[in-house]
Amino acid sequence: MELAVRAPTSATVDDVEDVLEKKKQWILETLYGLVEQDDPPLDKEYLSSEKLLYNGRRYRLRVEESSVIEPELIFDGNRFDLLVPENDAINTRRKRQAVVDWYVTEATQKLPKRADDYIQKLGIDDIEIEVTTLQRRWGEYRPGHVSLHSRLILAPRKIQDYVVAHELAHFRHEEHSDAFWNTVGTLVPDYRERREWLRVKGSTLTV
Incomplete structure (x- = not known):
């Protein structure tokens, strides 16, 4: 996955880097969040053979x-x-x-149980994990608390694990820093591929 950046010819490298730094959080949330790429499936009628x-x-x-x-x-x-x-x-x-x-x-x-191994590996405790409906996010971290989108149960287990690992890594690093992604990588070595799957296929995870 590549990020294309367009800038005026008068812009310096420092100008571009400053803008990217200011937009860093938005860029990461867009890559990670509920960005619709594939068309969502047609509405179901819940009939036999569907x-x-x-x-x-x-x-x-x-x-x-x-x-x-x-x-x-x-x-x-x-x-x-x-x-x-x-x-x-x-x-x-x-x-x-x-x-x-x-x-x-x-x-x-089922989803909170996906966290057990990662919690042990990170050596953290006093964690509350809830399953709910989130807006434009598959998971959300607050100090001592992780929320997971209920529709994650539709995704492959490896994708569920990526979201869980991502949120738990925030217990060690609140910002999406290099140290944060290194922590995610120790839990899920192929997290980039899983993150990309979620970016492209997330819109198909509908009931």
Whole structure:
């Protein structure tokens, strides 16, 4: 990945470096954040034969009537089953909510566990990790606290690990300094490739 810089012919190298330094945080957040490159997928109707994304893989969906009161999503490791009330003209919104609820529950249970090894390697403690919905970020650091976007559960586990490692590295270095990226690199040696995947493919991680 390359960053192209355009400047007037009258600008000196020092002028360009000064501007880059002032824009450093924005540049890093743009590379790391929710920048849409690939087109997002078409809206789903949650019908049989559609596929749902989970941990970077797409699994076939089967919709079937059941005695449930509200739609309920079940995953057996190979296929998603969406149970819908019998004799009920269920709408897409209610089906989608059942799918979203399932993903949020999975993310809340699974994503914080991705941090265990990194916490041990960094030798840090007193950390609170929550799963929530973030605006234009996949993860967020505050002193003693890390927030992870629930939609990360859609991404491959190696991408989940990159975001977790990135945020935990802030416990050692708050700024995106060389020392910070060195710390990320000790946790995830190929972090550049994972960061680039997230930059390009992040917009496809939708329910």
